[in-house]
Amino acid sequence: xASRIGVYFDxxxxxxxxxxxxxxxxxxxxxxxxxxxxxxxxxxxxxxARDEIRADIEENELDGVLLCGTSPRVDWDLYKFDGVIVxxxxxREQCVLSYKNPDGSTVxxxxxxxxxxxxxxxxxxxxxxxxxxxxxxxxxxxxxxxxRVLVLGGGWTGLTAARNASIAGLEVVLVxxxxxxxxxxxxxxxxxxxxxxxxxxxxxxxxxxxADVESDANIKVLKGSVLTKLAGMPGEFTALVKTPTGxxxxxxxxxxxxxxxxxxxxxxxxxxxxxxxxxxxTSAEFEKMVKEGTMTARRVAFILNTSLCDGGDIxxxxxxxxxxxxxxxxxxxxxxxxxxxxxxxxxxxxxxxYSNSISSVVALKQANYVCDKFEGAQAxxxxxxxxxxxxxxxxxxxxxxxxxIMMSKADIREVREGANGTVSVxxxxxxxxxxxxxxxxxxxxxxxxxxxxxxxxxxxxxxxQGPGFPDLDLFDGFADSNYICFPYETRRTGVYAAGCVxxxxxxxxxxxxxxxxxxKAIQCIxxxxxxxxxxxxxxxxxxxxxxxxxxxxxxxxxxxxPFGALDDDEKGTPKPNYSRCRRCGTCxxxxxxxxxxxxxxxxxxxxxxxxxxxxxxxxxxxxxxxxILACENDAYPALDMAALRGKPWSPYVRIIPVxxxxxxxxxxxxxxxxxxxxxxxxxxxxxxxxxxxxFVKGSEICNRRxxxxxxTLNRLGVEPDRVEQYEVAIxxxxxxxxxxxxxxxxxxxxxxxxxxxx
Numbered sequence: 001x002a003s004r005i006g007v008y009f010d011x012x013x014x015x016x017x018x019x020x021x022x023x024x025x026x027x028x029x030x031x032x033x034x035x036x037x038x039x040x041x042x043x044x045x046x047x048x049a050r051d052e053i054r055a056d057i058e059e060n061e062l063d064g065v066l067l068c069g070t071s072p073r074v075d076w077d078l079y080k081f082d083g084v085i086v087x088x089x090x091x092r093e094q095c096v097l098s099y100k101n102p103d104g105s106t107v108x109x110x111x112x113x114x115x116x117x118x119x120x121x122x123x124x125x126x127x128x129x130x131x132x133x134x135x136x137x138x139x140x141x142x143x144x145x146x147x148r149v150l151v152l153g154g155g156w157t158g159l160t161a162a163r164n165a166s167i168a169g170l171e172v173v174l175v176x177x178x179x180x181x182x183x184x185x186x187x188x189x190x191x192x193x194x195x196x197x198x199x200x201x202x203x204x205x206x207x208x209x210x211a212d213v214e215s216d217a218n219i220k221v222l223k224g225s226v227l228t229k230l231a232g233m234p235g236e237f238t239a240l241v242k243t244p245t246g247x248x249x250x251x252x253x254x255x256x257x258x259x260x261x262x263x264x265x266x267x268x269x270x271x272x273x274x275x276x277x278x279x280x281x282t283s284a285e286f287e288k289m290v291k292e293g294t295m296t297a298r299r300v301a302f303i304l305n306t307s308l309c310d311g312g313d314i315x316x317x318x319x320x321x322x323x324x325x326x327x328x329x330x331x332x333x334x335x336x337x338x339x340x341x342x343x344x345x346x347x348x349x350x351x352x353x354y355s356n357s358i359s360s361v362v363a364l365k366q367a368n369y370v371c372d373k374f375e376g377a378q379a380x381x382x383x384x385x386x387x388x389x390x391x392x393x394x395x396x397x398x399x400x401x402x403x404x405i406m407m408s409k410a411d412i413r414e415v416r417e418g419a420n421g422t423v424s425v426x427x428x429x430x431x432x433x434x435x436x437x438x439x440x441x442x443x444x445x446x447x448x449x450x451x452x453x454x455x456x457x458x459x460x461x462x463x464x465q466g467p468g469f470p471d472l473d474l475f476d477g478f479a480d481s482n483y484i485c486f487p488y489e490t491r492r493t494g495v496y497a498a499g500c501v502x503x504x505x506x507x508x509x510x511x512x513x514x515x516x517x518x519x520k521a522i523q524c525i526x527x528x529x530x531x532x533x534x535x536x537x538x539x540x541x542x543x544x545x546x547x548x549x550x551x552x553x554x555x556x557x558x559x560x561x562p563f564g565a566l567d568d569d570e571k572g573t574p575k576p577n578y579s580r581c582r583r584c585g586t587c588x589x590x591x592x593x594x595x596x597x598x599x600x601x602x603x604x605x606x607x608x609x610x611x612x613x614x615x616x617x618x619x620x621x622x623x624x625x626x627x628i629l630a631c632e633n634d635a636y637p638a639l640d641m642a643a644l645r646g647k648p649w650s651p652y653v654r655i656i657p658v659x660x661x662x663x664x665x666x667x668x669x670x671x672x673x674x675x676x677x678x679x680x681x682x683x684x685x686x687x688x689x690x691x692x693x694x695f696v697k698g699s700e701i702c703n704r705r706x707x708x709x710x711x712t713l714n715r716l717g718v719e720p721d722r723v724e725q726y727e728v729a730i731x732x733x734x735x736x737x738x739x740x741x742x743x744x745x746x747x748x749x750x751x752x753x754x755x756x757x758x
Contacts, residue, residue: 157498261504453501547596634684
C-alpha cells in the first residue's frame with residue numbers, strides 16, 4: 001500500500017473559483033506524513049512538471065503519486081513513473097464542470113467557489129488519498145505460454161485463421177471433423193463477388209486455400225478428428241483430440257472456433273410446399289444441382305418471404321413436439337461408447353430470419369445461374385425485405401439491371417402443384433399492385449444457417465460451469481459475445497469465434513472474421529505470457545486474491561463468474577485460473593465473507609472512500625449526500641461527457657468509479673447507510689438480451705443482488721428505494737443529469753437517512 005504519497009494539483013485544469021492553494025493546504029493538514037509532498041503545478045501535462053515529479057519521487061522516496069485535475073481518461077499515457085503507484089482525482093469534469101448550485105445556477109467566471117463546491121472538491125481529494133493509500137502495486141501472474149493455436153474447423157474460416165496465425169509465426173493445429181478440408185464452401189458452384197467491381201459471381205478459390213494450408217510446415221492438420229476435452233487456461237490449455245489413430249493430447253495457447261454451420265431442418269419450410277409439392281427445393285439443394293449440372297429449370301421462383309412458416313411468431317418453438325424424443329435419443333450412447341456431455345438442441349425457427357442477409361445475396365447469385373444457363377430464362381425473387389450489406393449493394397444493382405431477373409416485394413399466399421409439372425406461386429401485395437399467380441418450373445426456398453454450437457457442445461470444456469458455452473439458449477446457439485465492443489470474444493477467455501458459428505455471414509465477412517479471431521488468439525497468448533488481462537481491461541496486471549482461510553465454500557464466486565474463470569475442488573473451495581480471468585471483480589462482489597480482493601481494487605478501498613465523505617448532520621442545512629457507484633466502462637465516461645458538454649448535476653452527489661456493477665459488494669451499501677449517506681445510485685451498462693455490459697453479466701447480476709439489499713434495508717427500517725440501479729449507454733450522457741435529478745428529488749421527498757447522526 002502507498003505510504004508516502006505525492007499530491008499534485010493541475011492549476012490549468014481547475015477553475016470554478018476554487019482556491020487550489022487552500023485545497024493543497026487542507027490535504028497537508030489532514031494527511032500529514034502520508035502526503036510529504038503537496039504541490040500546485042501550472043500545467044501538469046508539461047514535461048517540466050513530470051520531471052519535477054520524478055525528482056520528488058527520488059528525493060522523498062515516494063511510492064504513490066496522486067494527480068488532481070482532469071479525468072483519468074485524459075492523458076492517461078503521460079503519467080507513468082517507474083516503481084510508483086499513480087492515481088487520479090477528477091476535479092475538472094466531475095467537480096468543477098459538473099457543479100451547479102442547488103437553485104440550478106452555475107458559478108460565474110471570476111466568482112469565488114461556493115461552499116458546496118469547496119466541500120465537493122475536498123471530499124474528492126480525501127477520497128483520492130485514501131484510495132491510493134489502500135492500493136498495492138499489482139504483480140503479474142504470468143504463465144509459460146504455448147505459442148500454438150488450435151483452430152477448430154477446416155472450412156473457409158478455419159483455413160483462413162490457420163494460415164494467418166502461421167504467417168504470424170505461431171504453430172497451428174487444425175482439427176477438421178470431416179475427411180476433407182473445405183467445409184461447406186466445397187458445395188458452392190460459385191460465390192457472390194469478393195473483389196472489384198463486385199458485380200459478377202466467380203469461383204470460390206477454396207482449392208488454393210486448402211493447398212496453402214496443407215503445404216504449410218507450421219500447420220498440423222488432423223482430419224476426421226474432434227476435440228473431446230479442453231482443460232486449463234489461456235496460454236496453457238490442454239486439448240484432447242480424438243483422431244482416427246487414437247486420442248492425442250496437445251498443448252495450445254488459444255483456440256479459434258470456426259466450426260461453421262449446418263442447414264436448418266427443411267421440414268420448417270413445409271407451409272411453402274417443401275416435401276409435398278414436387279420441384280420445391282432449398283437454396284442449398286439448388287446450389288448442389290447447379291454444381292453437378294443437373295439443374296434444368298428455365299423459370300425459377302426464389303422465395304425469401306417465409307412468413308407462412310412462422311405464423312407471424314418467430315419466437316415459437318421449432319418442432320416442439322419432436323424435441324423431447326430427439327433429445328432423449330441424443331442422450332442414449334451407442335453400445336460400447338461413453339456418454340458425451342449433454343447438449344440441448346437449440347435449432348429453432350429463428351435461424352431463418354437470422355439468415356436473411358445471406359439468403360438475399362444467395363438468391364441474387366442463383367437467379368443469375370438460371371439466366372446464365374438458359375437464353376430467355378426467367379428468375380423471380382419474391383421478398384419481404386431484401387437485406388444486402390455494404391459493397392454487395394453493387395451486386396444487387398447489377399441484378400436489377402439484368403434482363404430475365406424480376407424482383408418484387410410479395411406476401412406468399414400459397415405454393416401448390418400446377419399443371420404440366422409446374423409449380424404455382426400465389427402472391428399478394430406485390431409491387432405491381434395486383435395479386436398474381438406465377439407458374440414456374442421450380443421454387444427455391446432459403447436455407448437457414450444453424451451454428452454448430454446450437455447442436456453440439458463442440459468445445460467440451462473441463463470447466464466447473466460445464467462443457468459448453470453459457471447462455472447459448474439466449475441467442476439460439478450462437479456463441480455469446482459483446483457484439484458492440486468485443487465481437488470475437490466468447491464467454492470463455494482464450495476461445496475466439498469466427499465465421500458462421502458466430503453469426504450468419506458471407507465468405508468475405510468470414511475472411512475478415514477469421515483474421516480478427518487469429519489476431520485475438522495471438523494477443524491472448526502474448527498477454528497470458530506477460531500475466532496481464534486480455535480484454536476488456538487489456539494490460540491489467542491485477543487478479544483476484546483469495547483469503548482461503550475465511551472461505552466458507554459457498555460457491556457464489558464460482559457460479560457467478562461470467563467467464564468460468566474459477567473451478568473448485570471436491571469441497572467447493574475456489575480454484576482460480578488467472579489467465580481466464582477478465583478482472584471484472586464479479587467474484588469480489590459475490591463473496592459474502594469479503595475474502596476476495598485485487599491489489600488495486602478491494603472492499604476496504606471503496607469502503608474507506610465512502611467513509612471519507614463528509615455527511616452534514618442536518619440535511620436541511622447542509623443538504624443530503626448521495627453516493628454514485630459508476631461503472632468505469634460506460635457510465636463514468638458518460639458522466640465526463642455530460643460535464644464537458646455543459647450538463648451539470650446536483651452538488652450533493654459523490655461519484656466512485658467501479659470496474660463493473662457486478663463487483664459491487666453489499667457491504668459498500670451498508671457502509672454508506674451506516675454513515676448516514678441518504679442514497680446510493682448504481683450507474684451501469686444496459687443488461688438483458690440487448691446487453692452492452694463489457695463483462696456481459698455484471699449489470700444483470702447487480703440487479704439480482706439489489707433484491708437482497710432491499711430485504712436487508714427493510715429489516716433495518718430504511719426505505720429500499722434509497723438504493724437504485726440505472727442503465728445507461730455511453731452515448732446517453734445527456735440523460736444522466738436528469739437521472740440524478742430524479743433520484744435527488746426522491747431523496748428530498750423522503751428526507752434524511754434514519755441512521756444520520758448515529
